[in-house]
Amino acid sequence: MSKMVLLVEDDESIAIVIKAALEAEGLQVDRCESISCRDEMLADGNYDVLLTDVMLTDGDGIESLGDVRHAHPDLPIIILSAQNTLDTAVRASDTGAFEYFPKPFDLDELVRAVRQAVDSRAASVDPAPDRGDSLPLVGRSPAMQGVYRMITRVLRNDLTVLILGESGTGKELVAEAIHELGHRKTGPFVAVNTAAIPKELIESELFGHEKGAFTGAVARTIGKFEQANGGTLFLDEIGDMPFEAQTRLLRALQSGRIRRVGGREEIAIDVRIVAATNRDLQPMIEAGTFREDLFYRLNVVPIQLPPLRERAEDIPALAEHFLNQAVEEGLPIHRLDAAALEVLTQQQWRGNVRELRNFMYRIALMAREEVINTATVHSLLQERPAAKAEGGAPDFNAAVENWMTEADAPAGTLYHSALAAFERPLFELVLARTGGNQLRAAQILGINRNTLRKRLAELAIDPDRFTGQG
Missing domain, CATH: 1.10.8.60 (Helicase, Ruva Protein; domain 3)
Structure with missing residues (x-):
């Protein structure tokens, strides 16, 4: 007997496409356009999946799903929406939705999700979190939709999250959203910039220390792990953490226990770890400056923020x-x-x-x-470009000073942040001059062609877009 899908969509063209795709998979699809019609059909029929738009002819399709959940607690719900904000994604997650798709969506991916929902019949329901009046992330672009979907998938679990992205893309805002919208929201949110702490103090900062553990330790101090107990610990700029401290961090993550510097007692900790970096960790692993096992411990759920x-x-x-x-x-x-x-x-x-x-x-x-x-x-x-030195040449000192003002790079990260900021425009200018010819560009730069190719891939620079510019 074929499985039944109820499609609630008031856009006829979209409904026709979805219905045809699902029926091609052997599913039976009934369609309606309103909340009232949806409720009547759910009362009369035995559906395996509810596939619903948000904005319908007679109201908000999400707001009314509470009654559906009460009457059909095991019915998997897949939500479609053109209201592509973080708020919509989180509201969809609040309903216990099996999946959420912002419009426009990938039809094949939608069909796979419906098939998985049909097979599972195991959508779970959690109470909706109280989010307050505002959400920290702004934007409805397709690039941000993937970010929103990933955020909603980690709200009800404690999986470790690694946020990746250039400086200034909002990594801490994502970490805060995961905490404030998730099930640990009543606990503390503790943020620590691992790049801003002197190498000799980072273990004390993270794990605390006992009185007399080192010169100047005049009293017991509680570290960030203990401060975050019951909540979320955000480890920013994790790529700049000293190698020695990485070992102790790995041990803490593996065991769920810490030991203060100079202490003997092991202390159980209950924290959700969210880490972030603007560095490409893979070359650092290959160079031996970042532990590969720590990377895999942190990179359970990666979230890539778009520039x-x-x-x-x-x-x-x-x-x-x-x-x-x-x-x-x-x-x-x-x-x-x-x-x-x-x-x-x-x-x-x-x-x-x-x-x-x-x-x-x-x-x-x-x-x-x-x-x-x-x-x-x-x-x-006009105040943003670098000032001109005598003779009309760019004043490099002024350019660097302007970049420092705008970038606001955290202490301890300035060198690597400056290199990253300089490298992209340099490569793009040289590629523009050579018309996208990588061999000539490598010769001008004085680097190996393979090295250039690798860095272009890491910086997501497409040399083909410079073809014909030279």
Whole structure:
């Protein structure tokens, strides 16, 4: 007997495509367009999966799912939505949804999810978390949809998460979202920048120390692991942690127990670990500066944050969001006209979201008019490029100083952050000069062609897009 799917979708073209794809898999599909029709059909039929859109002809498809859950507690629910925000993804997760798909979606992936739901009939229901009035992440781009989906998948478990991304992409915001929206939200959220702690103090900072453990240890001190007990410990810039400390961290993660520096007693700890780095850890593993076993311990659920250049369509929403934040912090009310938003969207933000935020706060402070136009934006953007030295050549010192101001790199990470920031534009400029010819580019740079290819792959630079520019 074929399995039954109830499709609730008011867009006829989308419904036709989904229905045909599912029926090709041997599933029987009934379709309706409203919440009231959905409820009638669920009451009369015996369905194996509910596949529903969010915005329907008579209301919000998610808000009304509580009654469906009460009447059909074991019915797997798959949610589709064009309202592609973190809030929608989390609301879908709150219902105990089997899966959530932002529109547009991959049809093959949707069909696989429906088949898995049919086979499982094991959707679980957890109470919805109280999220408060706001969520930290902004953007509806396809690049951010994958981030939202990954966040919702780790809210009800304690799997270790490794957040990867360039400086300024919002790694700590993701860590905070995982904590604040998850089942550990009533516990503490403790963040530690492992790159900002002197090498000789990092073990004491993480694990604490006993009185007299070393010179200056005049009293017992509780470390970050104990401070985070019952909650979440966020280990930022994990790629810059000293190798010796990595060994003790690995032992703590494996055993769930720590020992204070100078102490004898082992202490059980109950923390959820979220780590983050802007470094490519694989070359560090190969070079012997990062432990491979620690990497696999941390990299249980990787979340890759896109740089702002890969989600430029989110820039208008981010800009408005930061202007609203600025008002909350006492700066004047402003808004951007359409042309000014377009200028911001076309701009390169090498410091990613952090640089855009800093710029919007500068606009909020400096702009005289309430409605900000292109003239004001261009005027402030002119302050961003490097100053010119005598003779018209770029002043490299000024460029570095400007980058330091915009990037706001954490203490202890400046050297590696500067290299990463310099390497990308250098490679792109040379590739543009050579028309994408990697051999010539490698010769100009004075590096091996294989080395160039590897770095281009790691930096996600496509040399083909420079073809014909030389």
